[in-house]
Amino acid sequence: xxxxxxxEIQNNQEENTSEDVESVKNLTEETAVEASEETxEETxEETxEETxxxxxxxxxxxxxxxxxxxxxxxxxxFWRDILEMFIYFVAVFLLAFLIVTxxxxxxxxxxxxxxxxxxxKDNLIVDKISYRFTDPKRFxxxxxxxxxxxxxxxxxxxxxxxxxxxxxxxxxxxxxxxxILDEDYGAETIxxxxxxxxxxxxxxxxxxxxxxxxxxxxDSRDYMVGNINRKDLVxxxxxxxxxxxxFCIIKHGEE
Numbered sequence: 001x002x003x004x005x006x007x008e009i010q011n012n013q014e015e016n017t018s019e020d021v022e023s024v025k026n027l028t029e030e031t032a033v034e035a036s037e038e039t040x041e042e043t044x045e046e047t048x049e050e051t052x053x054x055x056x057x058x059x060x061x062x063x064x065x066x067x068x069x070x071x072x073x074x075x076x077x078f079w080r081d082i083l084e085m086f087i088y089f090v091a092v093f094l095l096a097f098l099i100v101t102x103x104x105x106x107x108x109x110x111x112x113x114x115x116x117x118x119x120x121k122d123n124l125i126v127d128k129i130s131y132r133f134t135d136p137k138r139f140x141x142x143x144x145x146x147x148x149x150x151x152x153x154x155x156x157x158x159x160x161x162x163x164x165x166x167x168x169x170x171x172x173x174x175x176x177x178x179x180i181l182d183e184d185y186g187a188e189t190i191x192x193x194x195x196x197x198x199x200x201x202x203x204x205x206x207x208x209x210x211x212x213x214x215x216x217x218x219d220s221r222d223y224m225v226g227n228i229n230r231k232d233l234v235x236x237x238x239x240x241x242x243x244x245x246x247f248c249i250i251k252h253g254e255e
Contacts, residue, residue: 107143107153107237113211113218114155116187117141117251123242124155124250128235136161136207136230139185140252141237144209144228155237156219157185160208162230165201168193168221172214186214194221205230 109122118124118141126143136142138158146152160166160176167175172190174181192215202208206227211217219225237250 113213115213117212122240124237125239126235127238143234144232156209156211158207159210162202162204165199166208167199168196185212190214196221
């Protein structure tokens with residue numbers, strides 16, 4: 001074989017090799033394009049870094065708000081604190097005054113005139129509102145001021161009602177309008193009828209009161225106490241709060 005023939009064959013082989021490479025290259029590019037077209041677009045998701053940034057921003061805003069509130073507190077004048085405190089104490093005092101004046105108050109029993117129902121040093125809450133809506137009833141345990149001593153109050157039980165006639169006979173029986181009173185609050189038989197040894201007719205707003213310890217009680221039988229006017233009744237005993245072991249609602253007769 002001649003040299004020219006060998007060169008021609010070699011050139012043909014190189015051209016074929018080049019064409020094969022070009023063909024493979026084109027096929028690869030087409031495949032890549034098709035793969036790109038077939039791949040669906042995906043929606044990007046939030047990354048943890050973005051969430052972390054949002055949380056950080058919220059925390060920063062909260063901190064800034066807290067700082068602003070602190071600055072406002074620092075800027076508030078001192079006199080406003082005093083004024084707010086003054087208003088608070090006035091409100092508490094006013095509330096306590098209204099409760100003590102119109103609703104109830106604490107009372108301590110001094111002496112044994114209401115024994116065995118109440119004892120010395122018993123602490124009571126007096127109901128001051130009931131008599132604003134209802135009339136006192138027989139056997140109610142009531143509190144009223146002693147007219148001959150300042151800041152002194154008596155606690156007794158109502159026996160006679162307005163318009164009734166009360167009398168106590170030598171045997172210690174209590175009569176209401178000529179009829180013996182059926183009651184068992186007295187600790188013992190009455191020995192001293194006092195001014196009730198004769199009939200006592202009560203006025204339209206008057207009450208006859210007695211202690212349950214009948215022979216050791218200064219009450220309506222005594223001229224120094226006498227009949228009690230409705231306007232002088234502070235209220236009725238409601239509950240015994242001390243001693244704790246004797247805590248109870250005070251019993252009133254006609255309930």
